Amino acid sequence: MLNSLLAPQTGDAKTKSIRDTITRPALPASIDNSVLAALPVKDFRRLLLGLEAVRLEFGTVLYQPGDIIRHVYFPVDALISLLTLADGRHPLEVGLVGSEGMLGVPLLLGHDASPVRALIQGSGEAWRIPAARFMKEFRLSPTLQKELYLYTYALLAQVSQTAGCNRFHVVEKRLARWLLMTQDRVKSDHFHLTHEFLGDMLGVRRVGVTKAAQALLKRSLISYSRGNILVLDRKGLEAAACQCYEVVRNLHEVHRREYKQAE
16 A cells, blocks of 8 residues: 555665765665554655665665764665674674664664664665654654554564573574574575674674584585575574574564554
């Protein structure tokens, strides 16, 4: 229903800033973001006036810790990694943001500064809106408020579960969990990631990632070559992952169903 509001646009103009590089592609054929797709037509029509479609490129840092949040992002098929920095240098992933949510949650809690580094982990499209315009629309839309409070709860659960997972579970299970979460958000069986990058995501040395990837490779769950990962056996990968993946996924789905039933 909302897709009919998306008027086609063209253009490949590029804009650059210190912290992010984006291109402006044609508008996506569909919304493909769970939060935006849940809005009533009138709310989305108003929000659309401030939204722009952007392409986020792998490796781009959108926020650093302490940066003022000037834009809110609703990923379509892009993947954003939330990283905490130990000693200000060593990154460790504490959360993932994809088409299920948005980047800019601190604004909902009354803070305009980012507590984490937000890094584009998977290139793709997203919707972007200036923070001030977003907060205006947020206050006007009870549905947007409910959807984002629901998402914030799920994101906090993901962050806390990830912290426990990184502390107690072996690398192979953590890698399987991480690959499943990535696959869910990029909507693809194939993605490009180096061992070094995965080491930062999981908080382990490159040799640890190599051993874990080789174990999954030997079980024919994935294929891996020069940074290109292909998921071969989704069900097998789910069996190889720790329960943290299922806990976070189910938590989000259960609360979304409860919210829909309460409407």
